[in-house]
Amino acid sequence: MSTVKKFMFVNRKAPYGTIYALESLEVVLITAAFDQDVSLVFMDDGVYQLKKGQQTKGIETKNFSPAYRALEDYDIEKLYVDEESIAARGLTEADLLVNVTVLNRAEMGALMEEQDVVLSF
Amino acid sequence: MKFGIVVNEGPYQHQASDSAYLFAKAAIAKGHEVWRVFFYHDGVNNASKLTEPPQDDRHIVNRWTKLAEEHKVDLVVCVAAALRRGIQEENLAAGFRISGLGQLVEAGTQCDRLVTFGD
């Protein structure tokens, strides 16, 4: 595939309650495999996807959070987190599994405008 | 213009598939091309040929099939999501095909616009 576009994945849902967070990761990996320009955004409840210390044994569901740490192995390094969303949830950057760039709402909005394809999960 | 459409929710449960269909129909009526519709998550249930709504209800699955036949719309069902939910070749409605997530990425790269309908 020769066309390279800017793909943004906007994750606004918490993990486990619904399947969207897991499926978003799948598409992100495939999109990177197609050599596209990939950005991930975590905002609203989506920031909970990156919370350290997820233990899913008791719900008999696969803990997919380690996969976020593997993203850099696929050259996926543009991870953005909404500042207001982590603050509203009593979290700080130190609670997150991976290194991210924290953006305010205006910076996030501007970044969205630069994209060719925006997929929401 | 070339449009791609993503449908994330199943039929009859959420309005997403109805909205997506009406959008596709309107786009075609305006002379645009709907190049591909990608069914993801519970959206794969839109492809079950076992679907039998009551007589007085719209037939969501057949409506997609007809759109595919009349306007060469490529209806792609995500394989992993489909297998998880019991959608297989045996119960796949006409006009749909099962394939991988790469088809969604391709819709993103090949289409001028990609519009998502979901929850």
Add this chain to the structure above:
Amino acid sequence: MLHIVNKSPLTSTTLDSCLNTAIGGDILLIEDAVYAATCGNAAEAKLKAAMGKFKIHVLMPDLEARGLGNNMSAGVIPVDYAGFVDLTANNKSCQSWL
């Protein structure tokens, strides 16, 4: 950029997130989000306040289906599905705030 919102403003913070994040352009309210664009809805004021920054459109078939076809807030632009397609085509990109 076209921002598409489909959630009622009284059950979800999606409209707020969209209004607070998007830097301008077009917003289209579809499905349960159309309630935001009706007279007397608690979200009406914030929608009106956002009108300087955005053009706010509402999908009329969804509003009519919900019995509120005659209750649209002033300043909101009604569109049909053809108008929805035009909004998508006329913007460089679109985002569904699911």
